[in-house]
Amino acid sequence: MIVATTVEQVRAALPAANIGFIPTMGFLHEGHLSLIDAARETGANFIAVSIFVNPKQFGPNEDLASYPRDEARDKALLETKNVDLLFLPTVDVMYPPGAQTAVSAGAVAKPLEGERRPGHFDGVATVVLKLFNIIQPDIAVFGRKDAQQCAVIDRMVRDLDVPVKLVFSDTAREHDGLAMSSRNSYLSTDERTIAPALHRALRAGEEAITHGVHDVDAVETVMRRMIEETPGIEVDYLAVVDPETFLAPVDFRREVLVAGAVRVGRTRLIDNIRVQRPRS
Numbered sequence: 001m002i003v004a005t006t007v008e009q010v011r012a013a014l015p016a017a018n019i020g021f022i023p024t025m026g027f028l029h030e031g032h033l034s035l036i037d038a039a040r041e042t043g044a045n046f047i048a049v050s051i052f053v054n055p056k057q058f059g060p061n062e063d064l065a066s067y068p069r070d071e072a073r074d075k076a077l078l079e080t081k082n083v084d085l086l087f088l089p090t091v092d093v094m095y096p097p098g099a100q101t102a103v104s105a106g107a108v109a110k111p112l113e114g115e116r117r118p119g120h121f122d123g124v125a126t127v128v129l130k131l132f133n134i135i136q137p138d139i140a141v142f143g144r145k146d147a148q149q150c151a152v153i154d155r156m157v158r159d160l161d162v163p164v165k166l167v168f169s170d171t172a173r174e175h176d177g178l179a180m181s182s183r184n185s186y187l188s189t190d191e192r193t194i195a196p197a198l199h200r201a202l203r204a205g206e207e208a209i210t211h212g213v214h215d216v217d218a219v220e221t222v223m224r225r226m227i228e229e230t231p232g233i234e235v236d237y238l239a240v241v242d243p244e245t246f247l248a249p250v251d252f253r254r255e256v257l258v259a260g261a262v263r264v265g266r267t268r269l270i271d272n273i274r275v276q277r278p279r280s
Contacts, residue, residue: 001075001078001079001082001083001084001085001086002084002085002086003075003085003086003088004085004086004087004088005087005088005089005090005093006089006093007089007093007134010048010085010087010134010135011134013084013085014046014048014085014135014136015046017138018043018044018045018046018138019044019046019047019048019135019136019137019138019139020036020039020040020042020043020044020045020046020047020048020137020138020139020140020141021039021047021048021049021050021131021132021135021137021139021140021141021164022035022036022039022047022048022049022050022140022141023049023050023052023127023128023131023140023142024049024050024051024052025051025052025053025054025067025182026051026052026053026068026069026070026071026074026182027067027068027069027070027074027182027185028051028073028074028077028078028182029172029180029181029182029184030172030180031143031145031171031172031179031180031181032143033077033081034143034169034172035141035142035143035169036049036078036081036083036141037081038141038167038169039139039141039167042139042141042165042167043138043139044137044138044139046084046085047081047082047083047084047085048083048084048085048086048087048135048137049078049083049085049086049087050086050087050088050089050131050135051071051074051086051087051088052087052088052089052094052127052131053067053069054094054123054124054127055091055123056095056102056119056122056123056126056127057119057120057121057123057124057127058120058123059117059118059119059120062117063183067182067183068182068183068185068186071088087131087134087135094127094130102122102123102126103122103125103126103129103156104122104125105121105122105124105125105152105155105156106152106155106156106159107245108148108151108152108155108244108245108246109121109122109125109148109152110246111148111241111245111246111247112148112237112239112241112246112259112261113148113149113261113270114148116236116237116261121148121149121152124149124152124153125152125153125156128153128156129156129160129162132162132164137164138164138165139164139165139166139167140164140165140166140167141166141167141168141169142166142167142168142169143168143169143170143171143172144168144169144170144171144272144274145171145172145179145180145181145270145271145272146270147243147257147259147272147274148246148259150166150168151243151244151246153166154166154168171271171272173199174196176196176199177196177199177200177203178192178195178196178198178199178269179199179269179270179271181269181270183267183268183269184267184269186265186266186267187264187265187267188265190232191232191264191265191267194230194231194232194233194264195264195267195269197226197227197229197230197233197262198227198233198260198262198269198271199271200226200227201223201224201226201227201238201260202223202238202258202259202260202271202272202273203273204222204223204226205219205220205222205223205238205240205258205273205275206258206273206275208222209240209252209256209258209275210275214251214252216240216248216249219240219258220238220239220240223238223258223260224238227260227262232264232265233262233263233264234262234263234264235260235261235262236260236261236262236263236268237259237260237261238258238259238260239258239259239260240256240257240258240259241256241257241259242254242256242257243255243256243257243274246259253277254277255274255275255276255277256274256275257272257273257274257275258272258273258275259271259272260272
């Protein structure tokens with residue numbers, strides 16, 4: 001595996017075509033590794049992974065300084081997956097002194113996560129576009145756990161004519177339904193026990209919709225009541241949204257998304273489930 005720390009080293013290592021790319025913030029887990037498999041299944045024969053904890057997507061009171069990091073372990077995991085290139089840039093490589101240009105993520109970035117984390121998706125879109133320009137992948141793979149992030153990147157790629165095929169892989173989960181996340185490492189033993197309540201609440205919303213409850217407020221009430229059965233969880237939001245706009249759906253004749261964010265102790269967890277369009 002080639003390990004590159006500068007843009008010049010990356011570009012010297014890249015082949016002409018069939019590059020699959022997985023951008024990460026490190027502290028890798030099985031969910032990240034499954035994205036590598038998805039890239040290969042889609043036709044990539046050269047796999048590039050980046051690890052960069054992007055300061056521009058963290059707010060002033062968020063966990064940038066404490067975000068989990070383990071570079072040696074990450075490298076070892078990527079070696080087991082036969083990754084061809086690991087890009088490990090510093091902040092100065094990604095944002096050279098004097099850099100001023102940024103991406104404005106647009107309307108899809110405003111609701112839900114965007115409302116609660118101002119500027120977050122501008123930071124995501126900026127770093128992803130920079131990584132696309134550096135690595136110039138044919139295929140880029142993202143996990144659907146960060147559904148609104150996927151929508152932001154999809155919109156950016158379409159609006160700016162970025163020549164990359166996006167692949168969105170299903171959320172990787174633990175045995176009890178908890179979505180895999182690097183931030184799960186923050187959970188204490190007791191907190192880890194109650195954390196799957198978010199997934200159960202979303203499943204309750206999904207079930208309500210598939211059984212004919214097509215009223216947004218009613219579905220959100222079902223989810224909230226379900227999660228309230230587990231003490232120790234603070235709800236940030238539980239919502240039914242259109243997966244393209246992240247606003248409330250006009251109707252339930254198309255696919256909708258049930259999405260949630262909660263706090264368990266000091267850990268903020270997000271998750272979502274796509275609810276397919278009812279069969280006619």
